[in-house]
Amino acid sequence: MISVRNLEKVYGSGSTAVHAIKNANFEIEKGEIFGVIGFSGAGKSSLIRCINLLERPTSGEVIVNGTDLTKLSTDELRKARRKIGMIFQHFNLLSSATVFDNVAAPLKLNKAPKEVIRKKVSELLEVVGLSNRAQAYPSQLSGGQKQRVAIARALANDPEILLCDEATSALDPQTTESILDLLLDINKQYNLTIMLITHEMHVVKKICDRVAVMEEGQIVEMGSVLDIFSSPKTATTRNFIRNIFDDQLPEGFLERMQHVPGSRIVRLTFIGESTGHPVLAELTEKYHLKPNILFGHITQIKDTTFGYLVISLTGEAAVLDAALKYVNERGVRAEVIHHV
Numbered sequence: 001m002i003s004v005r006n007l008e009k010v011y012g013s014g015s016t017a018v019h020a021i022k023n024a025n026f027e028i029e030k031g032e033i034f035g036v037i038g039f040s041g042a043g044k045s046s047l048i049r050c051i052n053l054l055e056r057p058t059s060g061e062v063i064v065n066g067t068d069l070t071k072l073s074t075d076e077l078r079k080a081r082r083k084i085g086m087i088f089q090h091f092n093l094l095s096s097a098t099v100f101d102n103v104a105a106p107l108k109l110n111k112a113p114k115e116v117i118r119k120k121v122s123e124l125l126e127v128v129g130l131s132n133r134a135q136a137y138p139s140q141l142s143g144g145q146k147q148r149v150a151i152a153r154a155l156a157n158d159p160e161i162l163l164c165d166e167a168t169s170a171l172d173p174q175t176t177e178s179i180l181d182l183l184l185d186i187n188k189q190y191n192l193t194i195m196l197i198t199h200e201m202h203v204v205k206k207i208c209d210r211v212a213v214m215e216e217g218q219i220v221e222m223g224s225v226l227d228i229f230s231s232p233k234t235a236t237t238r239n240f241i242r243n244i245f246d247d248q249l250p251e252g253f254l255e256r257m258q259h260v261p262g263s264r265i266v267r268l269t270f271i272g273e274s275t276g277h278p279v280l281a282e283l284t285e286k287y288h289l290k291p292n293i294l295f296g297h298i299t300q301i302k303d304t305t306f307g308y309l310v311i312s313l314t315g316e317a318a319v320l321d322a323a324l325k326y327v328n329e330r331g332v333r334a335e336v337i338h339h340v
């Protein structure tokens with residue numbers, strides 16, 4: 001659906017040049033929700049704006065449905081963009097137009113007949129839950145409602161792709177949830193491909209299938225959200241995950257553990273069905289170990305349950321090795337995070 005190859009974006013030139021995107025390569029499948037996460041200045045906005053050529057890449061290809069957008073004429077690009085909707089952090093609505101007219105704007109631009117516009121706008125306002133606010137002006141709406149109008153407007157030309165530029169960053173947590181639910185609904189209803197950029201791991205966890213982590217213009221990690229959560233490779237990714245659940249051992253804890261030589265601190269990671277395995281009971285029953293639970297967390301990553309438990313185990317090395325091997329074979333990942 002979307003294929004980005006060797007994408008580079010450099011702003012300016014000479015000593016003041018900013019290399020905002022460095023050799024980005026990724027594919028997004030039809031119907032997928034693909035997230036890009038990174039700290040401020042990582043290059044996320046530049047990247048998403050290169051997908052519809054709001055920002056022209058310095059080099060590289062942006063292939064959408066087999067066509068390299070960077071090779072199109074202005075007129076061809078305008079047509080191709082109709083299939084790529086976009087929403088923004090600050091909604092970008094026309095303040096002097098009603099909700100109805102905001103949603104109708106792209107259709108009017110395409111010279112759609114009045115009756116077609118009326119029908120389409122009513123249908124879209126129904127989808128975003130704003131049928132009763134058609135004659136309101138943006139200033140009379142809450143942030144969440146404004147983003148709903150922006151979503152309806154982005155859907156007006158039946159796009160195949162929706163680009164979301166920090167679409168929930170200006171919203172409170174509860175409103176964020178409802179907008180993310182709406183994005184999930186329209187993704188299913190229209191088999192819409194969604195690419196979003198965010199600095200909140202919560203957004204990625206709730207709706208994305210895959211995620212790319214960006215740092216200083218580079219994609220430093222990419223994969224399914226579950227894989228990224230269960231085995232983050234870079235410090236940046238671990239930092240983002242820690243905003244959701246902190247798996248750092250409290251200070252002073254390891255010092256106290258020094259009094260229990262031969263013990264190991266183990267993180268057990270449970271994904272999907274494995275969350276139902278009674279592994280602690282099995283460690284006691286089969287290996288006569290007494291796991292000490294230090295802390296744990298369970299959450300939902302899109303449609304899958306994901307949890308971890310940090311425990312300490314004390315015993316003979318050979319018994320601990322066998323016990324951890326057994327746990328791994330049961331589909332629960334066991335990693336020793338500290339040896340005492």
Ligand SMILES: Nc1ncnc2c1ncn2[C@@H]1O[C@H](COP(=O)(O)OP(=O)(O)OP(=O)(O)O)[C@@H](O)[C@H]1O
Pocket residue numbers: 011012018019020038039040041042043044045046047199
């Ligand atoms: N139009 C521009 N001209 C010059 N430099 C730019 C321009 N737009 C972005 N940059 C620079 O490119 C780099 C990446 O910026 P970008 O806005 O893409 O990052 P970001 O990850 O989206 O950050 P934020 O979350 O703060 O929006 C930054 O160093 C930024 O200053």
